[in-house]
Amino acid sequence: MKLNNQHNSLFISLCLICLSCYSYAFAQQAITAKLTTTQTVFEASEHITLEFELNAPITVNLVCHSAYGTTIINPDYELSDASFSLPEKISTKKGVLDFQLISEGVTLYQGNITITANTKNTHKLESYIGPPSISAGTHDYTMLVVVPTDGYDNPIANNTPISIKHQFLDDQKEASIKTTDLIAWKTIHSDTKSGRILVSSTLNDVSSKEFSIEVFPAQPTNFTIDYQRKHIYADGNQITTFTTSVIKDTYGNTISDGTLVNFIIKNKNNSLLQTQGMSINGVATALMLHPDHASTWRVTAQINGMATSNTITINYKAVTEKLPVRFSNANRKIKIGPLQSFMEQLIPDGTIVKLTITKNEQILETKLKTTANGMVSFDLEKGFYPPSTYSFIIEALGLTSIHSNIKL
Amino acid sequence: MKHRKNTYRILLLLVFIGVNILILFGIGQLFSYLNTGADRTSILHVTSPDAKVYLPKVIWENTNNPGRPIEKQSLASIQSDYLKAWYVKNIAYKNNAPYGIDDYYTQHARINILNHISDQKEKEITIESTTLNHNLSLDFYSLDGQLAILTDNNSRQYQRIFKQDSLLLETQTIASYKVVLLLEDGFWKIRHIVKQSNEPLVETTKPTPISSVKNGQVFFENTPFQIKGINYYPQATPWDMFGDHFNTTIIAKDFDIIKKAHLNSIRIFVDYDDFGKAEVIPEKLNKLEQVLDLARVKDLKVIVTLFDFYGNYDVLDWTLTHRHAEQLISRFKNHKAVLAWDIKNEPDLDFKTRNKTNVLAWLKEMATQIKTYDPNHLVTIGWSNTKVAHLLQKNVDVVSFHYYEDIDKFEKKYTDLQSKTSKPLVLQEFGLSSNKGLWNPFGPSEKTQAEYYTTFKEMLDQQNVHYLPWTLYDFTQIPTSVVGKLPWRKHKQKHFGFIDANGSSKKAFQFFEE
Numbered sequence: 001m002k003l004n005n006q007h008n009s010l011f012i013s014l015c016l017i018c019l020s021c022y023s024y025a026f027a028q029q030a031i032t033a034k035l036t037t038t039q040t041v042f043e044a045s046e047h048i049t050l051e052f053e054l055n056a057p058i059t060v061n062l063v064c065h066s067a068y069g070t071t072i073i074n075p076d077y078e079l080s081d082a083s084f085s086l087p088e089k090i091s092t093k094k095g096v097l098d099f100q101l102i103s104e105g106v107t108l109y110q111g112n113i114t115i116t117a118n119t120k121n122t123h124k125l126e127s128y129i130g131p132p133s134i135s136a137g138t139h140d141y142t143m144l145v146v147v148p149t150d151g152y153d154n155p156i157a158n159n160t161p162i163s164i165k166h167q168f169l170d171d172q173k174e175a176s177i178k179t180t181d182l183i184a185w186k187t188i189h190s191d192t193k194s195g196r197i198l199v200s201s202t203l204n205d206v207s208s209k210e211f212s213i214e215v216f217p218a219q220p221t222n223f224t225i226d227y228q229r230k231h232i233y234a235d236g237n238q239i240t241t242f243t244t245s246v247i248k249d250t251y252g253n254t255i256s257d258g259t260l261v262n263f264i265i266k267n268k269n270n271s272l273l274q275t276q277g278m279s280i281n282g283v284a285t286a287l288m289l290h291p292d293h294a295s296t297w298r299v300t301a302q303i304n305g306m307a308t309s310n311t312i313t314i315n316y317k318a319v320t321e322k323l324p325v326r327f328s329n330a331n332r333k334i335k336i337g338p339l340q341s342f343m344e345q346l347i348p349d350g351t352i353v354k355l356t357i358t359k360n361e362q363i364l365e366t367k368l369k370t371t372a373n374g375m376v377s378f379d380l381e382k383g384f385y386p387p388s389t390y391s392f393i394i395e396a397l398g399l400t401s402i403h404s405n406i407k408l
Numbered sequence: 409m410k411h412r413k414n415t416y417r418i419l420l421l422l423v424f425i426g427v428n429i430l431i432l433f434g435i436g437q438l439f440s441y442l443n444t445g446a447d448r449t450s451i452l453h454v455t456s457p458d459a460k461v462y463l464p465k466v467i468w469e470n471t472n473n474p475g476r477p478i479e480k481q482s483l484a485s486i487q488s489d490y491l492k493a494w495y496v497k498n499i500a501y502k503n504n505a506p507y508g509i510d511d512y513y514t515q516h517a518r519i520n521i522l523n524h525i526s527d528q529k530e531k532e533i534t535i536e537s538t539t540l541n542h543n544l545s546l547d548f549y550s551l552d553g554q555l556a557i558l559t560d561n562n563s564r565q566y567q568r569i570f571k572q573d574s575l576l577l578e579t580q581t582i583a584s585y586k587v588v589l590l591l592e593d594g595f596w597k598i599r600h601i602v603k604q605s606n607e608p609l610v611e612t613t614k615p616t617p618i619s620s621v622k623n624g625q626v627f628f629e630n631t632p633f634q635i636k637g638i639n640y641y642p643q644a645t646p647w648d649m650f651g652d653h654f655n656t657t658i659i660a661k662d663f664d665i666i667k668k669a670h671l672n673s674i675r676i677f678v679d680y681d682d683f684g685k686a687e688v689i690p691e692k693l694n695k696l697e698q699v700l701d702l703a704r705v706k707d708l709k710v711i712v713t714l715f716d717f718y719g720n721y722d723v724l725d726w727t728l729t730h731r732h733a734e735q736l737i738s739r740f741k742n743h744k745a746v747l748a749w750d751i752k753n754e755p756d757l758d759f760k761t762r763n764k765t766n767v768l769a770w771l772k773e774m775a776t777q778i779k780t781y782d783p784n785h786l787v788t789i790g791w792s793n794t795k796v797a798h799l800l801q802k803n804v805d806v807v808s809f810h811y812y813e814d815i816d817k818f819e820k821k822y823t824d825l826q827s828k829t830s831k832p833l834v835l836q837e838f839g840l841s842s843n844k845g846l847w848n849p850f851g852p853s854e855k856t857q858a859e860y861y862t863t864f865k866e867m868l869d870q871q872n873v874h875y876l877p878w879t880l881y882d883f884t885q886i887p888t889s890v891v892g893k894l895p896w897r898k899h900k901q902k903h904f905g906f907i908d909a910n911g912s913s914k915k916a917f918q919f920f921e922e
Contacts, residue, residue: 061576063569063577063579065581065583065603066603067583067585067601067602067603068497068517068520068521068523068524068601069497069501069520069521069524069535070501070524070535070537070567070569071524071527072531072533072569072571072576087527089520089523089524089527093520094602095602095603095604096583096603096604096605097603098581098583098603100577100579102576102577105575105576105577105578107577107579112605114605128550128552128554128555128590130550130551130552130554131551131552141551142551142552143475143550143551143552145550145555147588147599147600149600153516153519153600154600154602155588155600155602181547181548181557181559181586182557182586182588182600182602183548183555183557183588185475185548185550187551
């Protein structure tokens with residue numbers, strides 16, 4: 001502020017001197033300014049001074065328009081030859097710098113200089129890569145974009161060569177890309193093999209970080225399935241394991257771990273059962289409980305929308321032909337069992353036994369019970385079943401035993 | 409004794425009732441006070457539609473790029489975020505506070521803006537600025553859609569630089585930029601912005617003028633045109649011509665009256681708010697088109713006064729008014745009924761309250777804007793008196809002014825104005841209210857009004873002045889926004905017409921006789 005006041009008073013006194021010394025015509029003469037600095041291109045960090053020659057000593061300011069904003073600069077000395085040192089914050093920013101020499105709201109001179117990126121100080125290679133994973137085969141690719149900057153965070157000059165290296169399996173390639181539109185970029189295509197591509201870029205002595213791109217196997221191809229089981233019996237207890245062959249993609253790469261494989265089982269009644277497994281090392285495994293009665297399964301596996309397997313057929317044999325039923329307590333207690341398995345061992349606990357009670361061909365009730373030690377018993381209470389004639393159908397392990405016209 | 413007792417009873421009863429009323433009133437007041445404040449729905453934070461705050465003209469010149477084709481939606485969000493980056497920067501330099509900068513500039517880029525802000529704070533500088541257009545091309549869009557490079561060609565920027573609140577410089581610059589944008593946290597943020605040298609401007613299509621000025625003479629479709637018109641509002645709907653009571657039958661009848669009175673032009677008004685501000689309501693545009701079409705049929709030329717009742721000349725509001733003008737004017741750029749676009753009615757009345765520099769800068773830019781959207785018609789400004797009418801004369805085709813002062817001084821003032829400009833002069837409003845009555849017992853009568861016009865006519869004919877008197881009708885209702893609430897002012901405004909409230913011609917009507 002103080003400086004300014006002094007400046008103003010100096011200006012007024014100078015004006016008075018001018019008026020007294022020269023004729024009225026001089027005061028009317030338009031004030032003109034001339035740029036005496038001849039250099040128009042500067043490198044960032046270079047000290048920039050803009051000097052003007054004025055035909056009259058007046059207060060002037062320099063207004064600089066840069067990409068980020070406008071700055072008003074006061075002259076270095078209070079002389080008629082106005083000289084302006086640009087502050088570092090402006091002289092280090094790349095781009096065209098428009099300036100206006102102004103005095104009391106009037107523009108005396110307009111021009112511009114160009115500031116270029118610094119070529120000496122350390123660079124930084126800001127790199128962006130994406131997408132981070134691609135699939136094998138030659139059609140898919142990713143892109144590396146490098147935004148190289150100088151020490152003042154200016155994008156470096158166009159046509160600067162950037163060396164881009166990438167490594168994949170035994171292959172290592174290097175390419176030189178020139179910067180355009182402030183950046184350098186390169187597309188990197190996948191090979192037929194899956195794996196990991198490592199990418200880096202170098203400008204002079206400065207290198208970027210290492211970037212990795214995951215190349216995932218391409219789409220799976222059709223495969224075969226197999227099964228393993230402990231025995232052939234439909235005991236409703238053991239487990240059948242389905243496995244796939246090693247599933248490969250179009251290019252012979254083992255498919256990615258975790259690929260979901262659906263196994264679809266069609267049984268004798270054309271009902272569908274389904275189980276699934278995720279692949280590990282290309283092999284997916286899924287489990288299924290044995291049926292509890294004789295059946296034939298036709299099994300197909302699918303990777304939804306992409307690949308399918310052959311169909312295999314599996315037969316399950318009934319564990320027994322016998323379904324012993326005993327009535328006691330005036331037919332009000334029905335004991336079923338002992339149910340025996342294929343080696344005459346007791347059937348594992350939990351086998352379902354179904355009792356259907358009918359009267360005059362009308363179903364009154366269906367009772368479900370599970371076996372314990374091969375046995376199940378049903379009690380028919382008087383309150384629910386008053387004395388009359390009933391029929392009973394007992395089903396277990398795929399066997400049926402019918403008892404008609406039993407008097408209670 | 410008994411009488412007194414009754415009086416006491418009545419008194420007591422009244423006091424009781426009064427106290428009760430007071431208590432109830434108090435409770436009511438308290439209750440309504442407690443119910444004021446934020447709307448309850450605000451708790452829900454329902455996303456509000458994107459507010460239209462900054463709308464410089466954006467043209468995408470090219471979006472083909474070597475990276476990958478861009479989707480419409482991404483392009484729209486890049487555009488929106490890029491404009492917001494300019495908007496928050498304009499506000500930051502106006503207030504010297506970095507509000508919103510973080511959202512639109514990356515960590516490294518925002519340092520530059522913060523540097524500017526601290527520098528400005530130190531030097532006590534504030535800058536009001538707005539960009540007026542952006543000609544964008546997409547140079548690069550990365551495969552993963554996270555990085556984009558734009559070129560912004562020949563972007564015009566208006567700036568007003570203040571030092572300690574006094575204007576240091578008003579300037580307009582044209583600049584081109586290369587911009588690197590990164591998609592971070594859902595915002596396209598500026599990573600680098602580098603100023604480049606401007607591409608040479610390409611001359612756009614040549615205008616095919618409908619109305620023009622040659623050698624100080626107004627031409628319409630290449631024949632000399634002498635404006636003999638009238639300011640027009642339908643009698644029932646003054647200052648609300650395009651409202652719910654819009655009726656083309658009435659307007660057509662009025663146009664017949666005007667035509668029979670040997671007039672060739674009318675002046676009508678478009679209310680900025682009423683027409684939808686930055687997003688002009690299509691229905692209103694249709695109504696305006698109907699009026700213009702009707703005028704074409706009746707062989708009347710129309711001076712359309714825009715931005716009626718607009719009062720915010722703030723630099724940050726500029727682009728919104730530009731979009732209003734663009735939508736309205738480009739629609740009628742080839743209309744053969746339009747004689748001139750009158751930017752604003754009596755803008756000089758806002759000089760005191762809205763700052764003269766603000767108003768003039770807005771008008772000047774608006775004149776440029778209108779010319780870019782419609783080079784085929786004249787542009788003018790309806791100044792309220794002869795003293796200020798020469799302002800911005802370089803930016804208009806014809807100089808319009810209003811005259812409500814002493815009739816004896818007209819010739820002098822007209823010659824004074826003539827000496828200041830070589831552009832044709834249009835006496836766009838003049839008249840006398842025959843408002844003799846309760847509110848103004850010594851005011852002009854219909855006879856005085858008629859005499860006034862007779863005298864005026866002689867002067868006008870002598871000098872060949874383009875004229876449009878105020879106004880065709882006497883009105884029964886004057887909106888408060890026009891002349892304020894005071895009844896005598898409203899009363900005056902009601903009686904400027906040539907035709908009275910009952911629809912019969914006043915004595916002044918003879919003014920139109922040849």
